[in-house]
Amino acid sequence: MKMITTCISKVKKVSALLLLAAVLPTASAGCAGPAWQGWSGFASYDGMLYLGSMSGEVIALNVLARSEESDFPAEGEWRVTAVKAPIPSGGMCGPMGCAPVAPPVIIYTTPAVTDDLVYVATYAGDDGKVMAINRLAPGYDEEGNPSWKKRGEWVYPQAQNKFIGAVVGSPVVAGDTVYVGSSDGKVYALDAVYGEERWEFDTGGKIWTSPVVKDGVVYVSNYNHKFFALDSVDGSPIWEVELPAAVASSPAIAGGNLVFGTFDNHFYAVSTDNGKTKWTFSGGNWFWATPVVRDNVIYAGCLDGKVYALEAGHGGKLWEFSADSPIISAPVLLNGFLVVASKSGELYILETGSGDSIKTISIGASVMAPLYGEDNMVYVHARNRCVYGVDIQKGEKVWEFCYSEIE
CATH class of the missing domain: 2.130.10.10 (YVTN repeat-like/Quinoprotein amine dehydrogenase)
Incomplete structure (x- = not known):
């Protein structure tokens, strides 16, 4: 997550609101070019x-x-x-004047x-x-x-x-x-x-x-x-x-709790009944990805490059897995496996019980979008404007479609 990390490193002491207000528009239209x-x-x-x-x-x-x-x-x-x-007033300006854009x-x-x-x-x-x-x-x-x-x-x-x-x-x-x-x-x-x-x-x-x-x-x-x-x-x-900090991830529900990450590098569980904090877990960076929950276990991807499996009742760590780069994309549970994408485009198929890696598949492009899984397939929307179909049983990409090539 090179661009975002670089921007963040320069403004660590600003509030999460001011930081994200700068990051989102820049990432989408400016300093990283049209791909963002x-x-x-x-x-x-x-x-x-x-x-x-x-x-x-x-x-x-x-x-x-x-x-x-x-x-x-x-x-x-x-x-x-x-x-x-x-079209706002002012617009884009150059040597010949300003044009509304x-x-x-x-x-x-x-x-x-x-x-x-x-x-x-x-x-x-x-x-x-x-x-x-x-x-x-x-x-x-x-x-x-x-x-x-x-x-x-x-x-x-x-x-x-x-x-x-x-x-x-x-x-x-x-x-x-x-x-x-x-x-x-x-x-x-x-x-x-x-x-x-x-x-x-x-x-x-x-x-x-x-x-x-x-x-x-x-x-x-x-x-x-x-x-x-x-x-x-x-x-x-x-x-x-x-809360002590702004919420970074969209929430999920685990039993009677809402679970989510915040900008102070913590992962929270708060009661759906009254909002009271039940427990917190500390990571090495923001928990940006939306967590997924199954069978009393929460799987939370973090910008520290790790995915954590937490016991839903008290937040105890069951295991952690280290990827090669930050995890921004929400993981997906499929056929007894947890599939996680790193920002660099590595797709990891993990055992849900232990976090052991079964297979690593290289997408070949950066991934920030949430994954989606159905049957044996995981679908990936990558930063190169391509969609990939990955068969997790075969452990390989089986098709790709680049919509930037549509005429």
């Missing part, structure tokens, strides 16, 4: 993968067609341009998918939109505007000149509602079919993580060190706690 544009993971439905590209598009991939190296688009495949950002539309979010719709949110400067796309037959034009003729296909806010804050955390669908947190500090609850706002709640600080919803409660954090539990029906607060 988001790190969307995958959603899957009926043999299709849905992801946000690093070119500001939403793409549907047919897994069978990709494995057969069919021309794109094959059956069910498509790509949709995300809603464009407004809209900020690039970036997709950090992993899509959410239902029977009919794919949901994604955008990051464009300070602004964002939430989009619902018809899963089978998108009706959006080249500017990212929906046709409005397909039931359920919508953009929020609907007016072209209205936006919410830029969105980094992924939308979550629970029942008939989409929940999304925004850098304007608000949590939005939207009707999943028509996109109408049901409620919003202002947390008072930027939100750059994904909410989690369980048993009628929405849990969300902000960069003012706050964690909130909200009623999913009306957004009314159930509890609020302040």
